[in-house]
Amino acid sequence: MASSLPVVLRLVAASVNISHRAGRIIRDVMNKGELGIVSKGKNDLQTEADRSGQKCIVASLYRQFPKISIFGEEDEDPKEKVREDWIEESQSEDVLAQAEKFPENLKNVTDEEVVVWVDPLDGTSEYTEGLLDHVTVLIGICVRGEAVGGVIYQPYYNYQAGPDAQLGRVIWGIVGLGAFGFTPTVAPAGQNIITTTRSHSNNVVNDAVQAAEPSEVLRAGGCGHKVLLILEGKAHAYVFASPGCKKWDTAAPEAVLHACGGKLTDMHGSALQYHGTVQRKNAGGVLAVSQAEKHQWYLDRVPQHVKDALPPVLS
Secondary structure (H helix, E strand, O other), X not given: XXXXXXXHXXXXXXXXXXXXXXXXXXXHHHHHXXXXXXXXXXXXXXXXXXXXXXXXXHHHHHHHOOOOEEEEOOOOOOOOOOOXXXXXXXXXXXXXXXXXXXXXXXXXOXXXXXXXXXXXXXXXXXXXXXXHHXXXXXXXXXXXXXXXXXXXXXXXXXXXXXXXXXXXXXXXXXOOOEEEOOOOEOOOOOOOEEXXXXXXXXXXXXXXXXXXXXXXXXXXXXXXXXXXXHHEOOOOEEEEOOOXXXXXXXXXXXXXXXXOOOEEEOOOOOOOOOOOOXXXXXXXXXXXXXXXXXXXXXXXXXXXXXXXXXXXXXX
16 A cells, blocks of 8 residues: 555655646646736745645645645745645655665655655746746655655646647656656766856856856756756756755755765755755755766865855754
């Protein structure tokens, strides 16, 4: 029975199917043309898709796993009544089929040890601007402060293929098991393509990028999207020397990246923490690569004045 399987495996299986439903909600909001945009601060927007998507994800997870802790980007009441047609109670059979290969160190995790970080619509600014390939739904499963499972759903994957194209793609991973839903690809040798923010740049961010000796810079929206650029061989590293990223931005992408042999830390090389009482901002920025052995090369090139601008945070 599925209920006897490890909670992390069941959570990822549930999150895969929940992400599909949240993606449909995001597309429905766009199709209706009533985005309901409000500003939460400089370069920080929220839409009806963000709000509704989070209600869908949180209510669906709590329906199946009432004892876990969930933190979402949007300020929504987790106990608020949610439309029943927004609640997904099924679990992905493809994920559950990996039970025999599930890593031993995660088999005995209890519900109470799990913290889930949810970004219902990563890349909100890009969503409002029609840059739909930047948009992702992120659900990160964390245990004892470590990101161990992640779901990245692209609601508009394939959207440029024509009006009859099948939209949407889900990518998921568990550290120690692997990642699924795409083909990991190493970026081309002889180049050094760096991806970074398109809307939150400043001198420190730009100095860190240039110190990485880029042959090309890809300015993109959404942490999920930028990590996917690394995973699919379109960029060698993700460099973001700013405290603008939050835990719900990085939890799911980090888990998928680590499941593929990559590495994501802050700009000091310190592991990010995801326990329930941690501060929400990744104050030390983000440095990510698809091959863990290449991480130190980038870390060694971070200028001291960049590190000084991003003091390490004790959690």
